[in-house]
Amino acid sequence: MARGQGHIAHCLSRILSLWRDSTFIISGRRRRTGSEFVDGVRRLAAGLAESGVRAGDVVAVAALNSDQYIELLLAVTYIGAIVAPLNHRWNFEEARSAMELVQPAMLAVDESCSQWAMELKNSNNLPSSILYLLVGDCSPSLNSTGSFLTMDTIKRSSKGAITSEPTWAPKEIALICFTSGTTGRPKGVALSHTSLIVQSLAKMAIVGYGEDDVYLHTAPLCHIGGISSCISMLMAGGCHVLIPKFDAKSAFEAIEGHKVTSFITVPAMMADLILYGRKGKTSDGGETVTKILNGGGSLSQDLIKGASCLFPHATIVSAYGMTEACSSLTFMTLRDPRVENSGELLPNKCVAESELHCQQQGGVCVGKAAPHIELRISGSHNDHALPSIGKILTRGLHLMVGYWDTTKPIALDSVEHGWVDTGDIGWISENGDLWLMGREKARIKSGGENVYPEEVEAVLHGHPGIAKIVVVGVPDIRLAEKVVACVKIKDDWKWFDTKFNHLGDEKVLSAEILRNYCRQRNLSRFKIPKTCMIWRKEFPVTTTGKIKREDVRKEAMSCMQLHSYL
Known part of the structure; x- marks a missing residue:
C-alpha cells in the first residue's frame, strides 16, 4: 500500500497525545485513560494476529455498544482484517444468513447475542x-466447554502490544456494513478506510466535532450512522460515553452525569427524549449539549421545538444519506441558537429561489452536499425552466467499494462514469439544495402521474392531529394505483369515517379534513390521498426503524377489502 494511505487506526496517536492520563472513554462503571485504551487496542491486535486472524479475514461482531466494541473495531482493522457488525436485534436466521454471506474467520459476541453463538457453532x-x-463479561455457562476465546485471554497470551504500523485488507476495505433493506435480504456494503475518513472529516467540519466534545453513543455501532460518527469522534479526539443501547432514561442519566456535549438521533429517539423530558424526569443536564446530528428521516417542526426547549444551547443538524455512501450525503442546519440570538436567518436554511418552483416540483429539502461529495440528477439539463426531477446520482471518495459477495468479484451496482444511483428521486435547486421526492421503488403511478409517498407524508405530518402516517399505493381499475394514507392520530384526537368536517369539535379528524388540509397546502390534486384509513397499531419497521412500506400496503389492501373508506 502506498505511503500516506489513510487508516482509521491512525487516530490512536491523537488519542494518546490528548488523553494519555485522562479519562478518554466511559462505559458503564468502567473508565479508561487514553493510554489504557490505546494499549488495549494494540495488545488485542497482537493477540488476534497470533490467534490466526490475517489481513483480509472478516471478523463478524454481534454485541451491544461498549468500549470493548470500539477497541475490537480498531484492533481488527489494525491488522488488516475487516469488521462485519451484525445487528443484535436480528433473529437467528438473519444472523446465519449474514454469516454465510461474509464467511468470517471469527465471530465475536457478547452476552446479548450468546444464544446465536451457540446455535451458529452447531x-x-x-x-x-x-x-x-x-466480548465483555459473559456468563460462565457460555464458555463451559472452553471453546470461546476472551479478549482478556488474547491480550494476556500475546507477546506484547503490536509494534508494526497498521496494515490494510485488499481493496482497502475496513468494514462490511449491512443495509437495513425494507424488502429482501440485507446486502453487505464494503466500505474503505478512505470513505470512512472523508466522512469523518465532513462531520468534523459541518457538525463541529472536536477534542472538547463529550460524545454519547446513542446509535448502535452495528449501523453506519453510529459507526461513522464514532470514527469521526475518534479522529477529532473527543471523549466517548457509551450506554449498551438507547432508551431515554439511560441517555439522560449519561448526559447529566458526564456533561455530554453531542450525540446523534433519529426522529423516534428525539420523540422519546422529548416525552421523557416533558414528564419532568430531567434536571438541567440538557444545558451542556451543543451539537445534535439527526438522521434516518427529517424532524418535524414539533420535534425541533421540543428539542430546542430540552437542549437550549444545541445546534441541530439533519443529514440525508445511505449506507452505500458511508452515511451522510447532505447536511442542513435546522436550528442554531447562536444565529437565533443574533436575530439573523439561518445561513443554511433551505430556501428555494422561487416559491413557484417548490410548489410545482414538491419534495422535502435535505440540504447541501458535503464538500467531498458530488451530486447530480440523471438526465438534467441547465436549459430547463424548472430544475429536472430524476434519479439522484453521486460520486466521490465516500462511495462503497461494492457489495460483498464471496462468490464473485466485488462490484458496484448501477454505475455510469463513476456516478452511482442512490435509488432516490429528487431535484437540485439553483442554490444547490437537494430536494428529496422519495424512493424510486416506493413511487406510486396514479392516473399516469408519479406520486412519491414521502412528499405526501411530509405535508400531512404538519397536521397537529397526526402522530404518524404512511402513504402507499394500492391497485385501482381506473387509476392503475390510488394514493392511500394510513393514519395514526394523537391520543386526544377522534377519528370519524365520514366526509363531514365536524367543525364544532377542534380535535376531530376525517378523510375529508385531511384532504382539505392537503389542498390548503397546495399539494397537487393527483397527490391527495383518495382513501384515508385509521391505523390503530404500530407500523411495521425494520431493525433501524425504517417503515416496511410493502407490509403496510398489503395490510391496507386487506382492510380495504373488508371495509369501505372515504
Whole structure:
C-alpha cells in the first residue's frame, strides 16, 4: 500500500497525545485513560494476529455498544482484517444468513447475542474453523466447554502490544456494513478506510466535532450512522460515553452525569427524549449539549421545538444519506441558537429561489452536499425552466467499494462514469439544495402521474392531529394505483369515517379534513390521498426503524377489502 494511505487506526496517536492520563472513554462503571485504551487496542491486535486472524479475514461482531466494541473495531482493522457488525436485534436466521454471506474467520459476541453463538457453532453451513470470541463479561455457562476465546485471554497470551504500523485488507476495505433493506435480504456494503475518513472529516467540519466534545453513543455501532460518527469522534479526539443501547432514561442519566456535549438521533429517539423530558424526569443536564446530528428521516417542526426547549444551547443538524455512501450525503442546519440570538436567518436554511418552483416540483429539502461529495440528477439539463426531477446520482471518495459477495468479484451496482444511483428521486435547486421526492421503488403511478409517498407524508405530518402516517399505493381499475394514507392520530384526537368536517369539535379528524388540509397546502390534486384509513397499531419497521412500506400496503389492501373508506 502506498505511503500516506489513510487508516482509521491512525487516530490512536491523537488519542494518546490528548488523553494519555485522562479519562478518554466511559462505559458503564468502567473508565479508561487514553493510554489504557490505546494499549488495549494494540495488545488485542497482537493477540488476534497470533490467534490466526490475517489481513483480509472478516471478523463478524454481534454485541451491544461498549468500549470493548470500539477497541475490537480498531484492533481488527489494525491488522488488516475487516469488521462485519451484525445487528443484535436480528433473529437467528438473519444472523446465519449474514454469516454465510461474509464467511468470517471469527465471530465475536457478547452476552446479548450468546444464544446465536451457540446455535451458529452447531450450524452445518458454516466452516468449523471459525474462531469464537467473547466480548465483555459473559456468563460462565457460555464458555463451559472452553471453546470461546476472551479478549482478556488474547491480550494476556500475546507477546506484547503490536509494534508494526497498521496494515490494510485488499481493496482497502475496513468494514462490511449491512443495509437495513425494507424488502429482501440485507446486502453487505464494503466500505474503505478512505470513505470512512472523508466522512469523518465532513462531520468534523459541518457538525463541529472536536477534542472538547463529550460524545454519547446513542446509535448502535452495528449501523453506519453510529459507526461513522464514532470514527469521526475518534479522529477529532473527543471523549466517548457509551450506554449498551438507547432508551431515554439511560441517555439522560449519561448526559447529566458526564456533561455530554453531542450525540446523534433519529426522529423516534428525539420523540422519546422529548416525552421523557416533558414528564419532568430531567434536571438541567440538557444545558451542556451543543451539537445534535439527526438522521434516518427529517424532524418535524414539533420535534425541533421540543428539542430546542430540552437542549437550549444545541445546534441541530439533519443529514440525508445511505449506507452505500458511508452515511451522510447532505447536511442542513435546522436550528442554531447562536444565529437565533443574533436575530439573523439561518445561513443554511433551505430556501428555494422561487416559491413557484417548490410548489410545482414538491419534495422535502435535505440540504447541501458535503464538500467531498458530488451530486447530480440523471438526465438534467441547465436549459430547463424548472430544475429536472430524476434519479439522484453521486460520486466521490465516500462511495462503497461494492457489495460483498464471496462468490464473485466485488462490484458496484448501477454505475455510469463513476456516478452511482442512490435509488432516490429528487431535484437540485439553483442554490444547490437537494430536494428529496422519495424512493424510486416506493413511487406510486396514479392516473399516469408519479406520486412519491414521502412528499405526501411530509405535508400531512404538519397536521397537529397526526402522530404518524404512511402513504402507499394500492391497485385501482381506473387509476392503475390510488394514493392511500394510513393514519395514526394523537391520543386526544377522534377519528370519524365520514366526509363531514365536524367543525364544532377542534380535535376531530376525517378523510375529508385531511384532504382539505392537503389542498390548503397546495399539494397537487393527483397527490391527495383518495382513501384515508385509521391505523390503530404500530407500523411495521425494520431493525433501524425504517417503515416496511410493502407490509403496510398489503395490510391496507386487506382492510380495504373488508371495509369501505372515504
